[in-house]
Amino acid sequence: xxxxxxxxxxxxxxxxxxxxxxxxxxxxxxxxxxxxxxxxxxxxxxxxxxxxxxxxxxxxxxxxxxxxxxxxxxxxxxxxxxxxxxxxxxxxxxxxxxxxxxxxxxxxxxxxxxxxxxxxxxxxxxxxxxxxxxxxxxxxxxxxxxxxxxxxxxxxxxxxxxxxxxxxxxxxxxxxxxxxxxxxxxxxxxxxxxxxxxxxxxxxxxxxxxxxxxxxxxxxxxxxxxxxxxxxxxxxxxxxxxxxxxxxxxxxxxxxxxxxxxxxxxxxxxxx
Numbered sequence: 001x002x003x004x005x006x007x008x009x010x011x012x013x014x015x016x017x018x019x020x021x022x023x024x025x026x027x028x029x030x031x032x033x034x035x036x037x038x039x040x041x042x043x044x045x046x047x048x049x050x051x052x053x054x055x056x057x058x059x060x061x062x063x064x065x066x067x068x069x070x071x072x073x074x075x076x077x078x079x080x081x082x083x084x085x086x087x088x089x090x091x092x093x094x095x096x097x098x099x100x101x102x103x104x105x106x107x108x109x110x111x112x113x114x115x116x117x118x119x120x121x122x123x124x125x126x127x128x129x130x131x132x133x134x135x136x137x138x139x140x141x142x143x144x145x146x147x148x149x150x151x152x153x154x155x156x157x158x159x160x161x162x163x164x165x166x167x168x169x170x171x172x173x174x175x176x177x178x179x180x181x182x183x184x185x186x187x188x189x190x191x192x193x194x195x196x197x198x199x200x201x202x203x204x205x206x207x208x209x210x211x212x213x214x215x216x217x218x219x220x221x222x223x224x225x226x227x228x229x230x231x232x233x234x235x236x237x238x239x240x241x242x243x244x245x246x247x248x249x250x251x252x253x254x255x256x257x258x259x260x261x262x263x264x265x266x267x268x269x270x271x272x
Contacts, residue, residue: 001053003029004044010060017064024069025060031073032056066197079128083153088145090121090206095235095259096185099266100128102233102257103183106268107133110180110231116140116172118184118220121206123150123161125183130159138162138179140171142205168220169227176226185235186216214243224251227271238263 001009007025014021026037032055033040033048048056059072068091070076076085078092079100085091103125106112112135117126120139127150130137139161141147147163154161164171172179187209189195199207209215217234221227236244241256241264248254252271259265 001048001050002044003033003040003046003048006048006053006056007040007044010056013057013060013064017066018069024063027069027073027075028056028059028063032059066201068198068201071201076122076124078122078124081124081127081131081153081157083122083124083127084149084156085122086145086149087201088203089143089149090146090202092122092124095261095265096125097128098257098259099183099185099233099235100125100132102266102268103129103181104132106181106231106233107135112180112231114138114178115181115183116179118168118172118182119186119206120150120163121146121185123153123163125185126150126161127154127157127159129183130154130161131157135181136162138164138172140164140166142167143203169223173226180230182227182230182232183234184220184232186220188213188216188235188237188240212243213237213240214247217244217247221248221251224271227251230271232269232271233266234269235266236264238265 011021011025014024018024029040030037032052063069063072070085070091071087074084074086076083076091079097114136115129117139120126120141123139126137126139139150147165151163187207189207190213191208191211248269252269255268256264257266
C-alpha cells in the first residue's frame with residue numbers, strides 16, 4: 001500500500017473521533033514510519049510495509065476509541081518545546097503556557113533566584129522556566145513515573161532541575177526558606193465532573209480534587225506560616241474564583257489572570 005492510501009485509510013478511521021483527523025493521521029504515520037510529517041508529504045507515493053500498515057491502522061483505531069493522541073505518539077508540545085509523554089503522566093495544555101509567562105514576569109520583577117514547581121508531570125513548566133531565566137529550579141511530583149518523564153525531558157534540553165518525590169510542600173521542607181516562588185498546575189477538577197473519553201485516560205490524581213475541585217488548595221495552604229513572604233502562582237478552573245477568594249482572602253495579596261481564551265485560569269498570591 002502507498003503512503004497516500006494508508007493516510008486516507010487512517011484519516012477515515014479518525015474522522016468520527018477527531019476534528020483534526022488529517023493532522024492526527026499524519027502524526028500516527030510519523031510515529032509508525034519514523035519520518036517527519038514534512039517528509040511524509042514529500043514521499044506520499046512510496047510503498048509502506050504490511051507491518052507498518054497494520055500498526056498504523058491499529059493505532060488509529062485506538063485513537064478513535066478515545067485514547068489520547070499524545071500517548072500514542074509519545075509527544076506533546078508546550079511553550080515551543082517538544083516533550084516526551086506517556087500513559088500515566090498528565091498531558092500539558094496550551095493554557096498553562098500563560099502560567100509560565102506570569103512566572104517569568106514575577107521572576108524579573110522580584111529578582112527571584114529559586115523556583116519550585118509542585119506537581120510537575122512532564123516537567124513542562126519547570127523546564128520552560130529554567131530555559132528562560134537564570135533561576136535555580138526544583139520540581140516535585142507524587143508519581144515516580146512523572147519524575148522519570150520530567151528527568152528525560154530535562155536531559156533533552158540540558159537543563160538542571162532538582163526532581164523530588166512527595167506531596168504538597170513535603171519534598172521542599174528542608175530548604176523551603178530559600179524558595180521564593182512556587183508555581184503549580186495542580187489537580188482542580190471536581191470528582192463529579194463528566195470528562196471526555198481521552199481525558200479519562202489521564203491519571204486521576206493529576207485531575208481530581210474533591211467534589212468542588214478545591215481540595216488541593218485547601219491542603220497546600222493549610223499551614224500558611226510555611227509560605228510567609230513567598231509568591232504562589234497556580235492554575236485553576238474559571239468557576240472556582242469565588243471559592244478561592246474565600247479560601248485565600250486573608251493570606252495576602254490575591255490577583256486573578258485570564259488564559260488565551262479570556263477565561264479566569266490563574267491566581268497569584270503574594271503571601272504576607
